[in-house]
Amino acid sequence: MRLLVKIGSNLIQTPEGDIDLSFLSKLARDIKALKQEGDEVLIVSSGAVLCGTKKLGIKERPKDLVLKQALAGVGQAYLMHIYDVVFSNYGLIPAQVLLTSDVFREKAKFYNSKNAIEQMLKLGVVPVINENDTVAVSELVFGDNDFLALHTAFMMDVELLVILSTAGGLRDEKDQxxxxxxxxxxxxxxxxxxNSEFGTGGMFSKLTATKMALNLGIHVIITGKEDSLVNLKRFETSGTYFKPLDKPLKQRKKTIAMMEEPKGVLYIDCGAYRALKEGKSLLPAGIVKIGGIFKRGDTVSICLEDGRLIGKGKVNFSSEELMRVMRKKGHDVKAILKTNKEEAIHRDNLVVF
Incomplete structure (x- = not known):
């Protein structure tokens, strides 16, 4: 089995604020055991900014973006040094991989990165992947690597995505x-x-990434760092196991979902969302707000009014045209835009997560 383990910033440190060497040692032991069974493990690890603050003795979480980027440059080297020291004690060789979002949008970069990581796995090393925080902005502001883990799992044909969380899993209204x-x-x-102290994600981000992974046919477990990877491989967890869809997306729609850069956002009402889940097209009548500037044929994200990402698709109309016909019925759309089409996004060009 090929597993990807996503580790958030606050998993790297103890409650007292020290680097959690005990956890990293346990992680190394588990990976060694899995490798002996013939499994492959990739790691997506946050923690560069955290390690930078430790190295420079900064006590408070930085808020300035440029400072975060500078700290990430210092901290990434320290983070990999820690992985190297701990993993080497168990006969493991970690390899640093720094990615940016354009890797998942440009076909040549995508396959170059995939081939390089595949070669690392063939060499028996453990890829430790992070976003290139010194030059990338999005990971420092949104998501805390949850979506980097998702995209990497897609790129590397991962079977199981393990998201480690301080929450230990999804909790109900009774905190169970x-x-x-x-x-x-x-x-x-x-x-x-x-949100956590040094992370920027949260359970909302994790569930959004999880929902997309399930549509790709990937098993997902959200759990705490006490769980054993050996048990997780068998889908045995003290956290939360999410079952993937029986019929995952076809390859063309996987490409739209994972490799097409959205040029804008369509916010839709609950009625439109229900229709999309039934396999119908998105009509302008269900659109309540439009974000960004895009042209016909561009890919856009689709969100509910509360901001929850629920899909992506290729639009039949530009943002300017949709502004004129949003909330309008089909015959009005055709009359106003002088077209035979009435769908904002046809179901054949639509992915619902």
Whole structure:
């Protein structure tokens, strides 16, 4: 089995604020055991900014973006040094991989990166992947590597995505961990959305990435760092296991979902969302707001009014045209735009997560 383990910033440190060498040692032991069984493990690790603050003795979480980028440059070297020292004790060789979002948008970069990481796995090393925080902005502001882990899992044909979290899993209204989820949409009702000290994500980000992974046919487990990777490989967890869809997306729609850069955002109402889940096209009548500037044929994200990402698709109309016909019915759309089309996005060009 090929597994990807995503580690958030606050998993790297102890409650006292020190680097958690005990956890990293346990992680190395688990990876060694899996490799002996013939499994392959990739790591997506946050922590560059955290390690930079440790190295320079900065006590408070930095807020300035440029300072974060500078700290990431210092911290990434320290972070990899820690991985190298700890993993070497267990006969493991870590390899640093720094990616930026354009890798997943440009075909040549995508396959060059994929081939390089595949070669690392053939050499028996453990890829430790992070976004290139010194030059990238999005990971420092949104998501805390949850989506980098998702895109990497897609690129590397991962079977199981393990997202380690301080929450230990998805928790219900009584703060008890929900151990099995087969309908991820219902899981969003339990999200509290509290960010961690050095991370910028939260359970909302993790569930959004999880929902997309399930559509790709990838198993997902959200759990705490006490869980054993050996047990997780068998889908045995003290956290939350999410079952993938029985019929994952076809390759063309996977490409739209994972490799097409969205040029804008369409915000839709609940009625339109229900229609999309039934396999129907997105009509202008269901659009309540438009973000960004895009032209016909561009890919856009589709969100609910609360900002939850629920899909992507290629638009039949530009942002200017959709501004004129949003909330209008089909015959009005055809009359106003002088067209035979009435769908904002046809279902054949639409991915619903």
């Amino acid at each position: 961990i929900i151990h099995f989820v087969d309908d991820v949409d219902k899981a969003f009702s339990f999200v509290k959305g509290v």
